[in-house]
Amino acid sequence: MPLKPETKPDVTKLVPPAQAAELERQIAAHTDAYFxxxxxxxxxxxxxxxxxxxxxxxxxxxxxxxxxxWLEKVGAARGVTFKIELLHEEGTWVGAGEPLLYLTGPMSQIVDLETLYLQKLGAACVAAYNAYSMCCDLPNVRFLAMDARHCAGAEMAELMAYAASVGGKAARRDVGAAGFIGNATDATAHYFGNEKGFGTMPHALIGYAGSTLKAAELYDETFPGEQMTVLVDYYGQEVTDALAVCNRFPEAANEGRLAVRLDTHGGRYIEGLDPQASYAVLERHVPNAIRQYRTEHELRWLVGTGVSAAAIYHMRATLDRAGFFNVKIVASSGFNAAKCKVMASVSAPIDIVGTGSYLPDSWVETYATADIVAYDGVPSVKVGREFLLRR
Incomplete structure (x- = not known):
């Protein structure tokens, strides 16, 4: 839904006095003293x-x-007209240094808002770029935003969910990618067109149940007939536990309602693999992969510990040999744009990627900046920022 290039306070949505007073208290408490x-x-x-x-x-x-x-809400509370001229549509790629928008209003009513509105813009724009990059690298893979527990509070979690939805939609538009299909929390599920967050079980449930199979049984008893994704790395028996769950729930497996999630940490190989076996797996499935020059990080993602391309191929081959062709593989643990690119280069058989800490990655690059470029209609900006002036 495109945003309007300009916005004015809607008199039908004026903020009640008590809410306006609280909003002003929040602005005063969290804006910089010099503003x-x-x-x-x-x-x-x-x-x-x-x-x-x-x-x-x-x-x-x-x-x-x-x-x-947020600016609309503040404008309504203050009874002020803020002119917000968006120079690009939501989801558009914007180059470094290009003005994103022009914001006009009385200086007395707008100068103390800079800190807060920039906080609501920069991080989201960078996270959307990260989401876009991952989705473009793996266009046939669906993504889940699982970053909420890596965020510094609910406000940041909302920014990340919004950003993932925008980045995913942009990738869908540009390259036909599957993009982000949802996230982990109910509060922000609406950004993806969903009523609730996605996800079935954490490692805590496996430990509570005492076995991976028992955890799956408890889940099915509590939420019968639902799609189920089972974590299989808790006991270091990814293959054994995945097959046990599939054999216990053959109907769900055959109908595509069952998935296994690989989340093996970087301290060990998944069950059945070691360095030599990992190389052998890739040699069978993508023989040219290792022959190409690879950095140390890329080699680790291909044949190293944790959720490597070899691990994913190994799990897929195991499930297929057992006749569980419709059981999906969810891959998580350290998936950023670079890892997604490596997985794409070897066509790793991933159905869904769960990405967490990468969405708000590169925090030093998330800072949005605002400069006044006109006073009472007269152009004026600090030396060196002339590129911001209207053309």
Whole structure:
């Protein structure tokens, strides 16, 4: 749904006085002191209409919605018209240094908002870029955003979920990728068109049950007939436990309602593999993979410990030999854009990727910046930022 290039307070959605007062308390508490002092000076000396240019120093996927909604709410609470001119559509790739939007309003009402609206923009734009990159690298794989527990609070979790949905949609638009189909929490599931978050069991349930099979049985008893994804690495018996669950639930396995999730940590190989066996697996399935030059990281993702390409091929071959062709493989643990690219290069048989900490990765690059570029309609910006002026 495209965002409007300009927005004005909707008199039908004026913020009640108590909510407006609380909003002002939050702004005062969380904005930088120098912005508050500037506001006081402007209020005392005389107001001006200013225009800000907002930009980022790296390429991003544009994610303005949460920021815009917040500015609309503040404008309604203050009874002020903020002109928000979005220069790109949501989900559009924007280059480093290109203005993302122009924001115009009375300086006395807008100068103390910079800290907070930038917080709601930069991280989302970078996370969407990360999501977009992964989806483009593995266009036939579906993605789940499992980053909520890696986030610094609910507000960041909302930014990441929104970003993953936008990045996934952009990849779907540009390369026909499956993209992100959902996330792990109910609160932000709506960004993906869902009512609830996805996910069946953590390692804690396996430990509680005492076995992987018992955990699957408990899940099925509690949520009968539902799609079930079973973690199989808890006891280091990925293959044995995966087959045990498939044999216990053959109907679900044959109907495609059963998946196994590989989440083996980087401290060991999955059951049945070691360095030599991992090389042999790839030699059977993608013989040219190892012959290409690879970095140390790439080799680890191909034949190393944890959830490697060899591990995924090994699990797929095991399931197929047992006749469980419709059981899906969910891969997680350390999936970033670079790992996705390596998996794509060898056509690793992944059905779904669960990605967590990578969405908010490269935090030093998430900073959005705003500079005033006009005072009462007269262009003016600090030296070196002339590229932000309207053309």
């Amino acid at each position: 508050k002092r500037t506001k006081a000076i402007v209020q005392r000396t005389g107001d001006k209409t200013v225009t800000y240019a907002v930009f980022m120093r790296r390429p991003v996927i544009f994610c303005p919605r949460i920021m815009v909604e």
